[in-house]
């Protein structure tokens with residue numbers, strides 16, 4: 001069993017070996033949606049779970065704040081991921097340019113002087129491309145899905 005580091009465990013006890021089933025220490029109600037659901041129960045966040053009838057107001061407010069902060073943290077993570085995807089697109093555009101240049105240079109005499117250097121950079125590009133292919137694919141899939149959802 002992993003460590004119970006979540007703040008929610010201050011307010012609930014596991015029922016048996018099932019981490020999803022947690023009994024509220026304040027009102028003895030058993031919630032079945034894991035530790036997050038128990039926190040919602042005590043924080044009086046409605047929708048998913050019945051509100052705790054015994055939780056003091058201070059505790060409810062504190063947990064609500066806690067849950068909102070972790071939601072903000074998740075949104076920040078998502079933003080950061082989007083920024084990464086944008087920069088990968090920029091880089092892949094750059095790599096495409098380099099490819100076009102080097103293939104035309106290989107056709108003339110001067111090309112041989114730089115052949116070794118070019119070979120290396122082409123290898124690097126290939127590795128980069130391979131590494132990026134997956135993330136790019138994911139980004140495009142996401143874009144595709146968003147477009148579909150917008151009904152365009």
Ligand SMILES: [Zn+2]
Nearest residue numbers: 024026027052
């Ligand atoms: Zn309760």
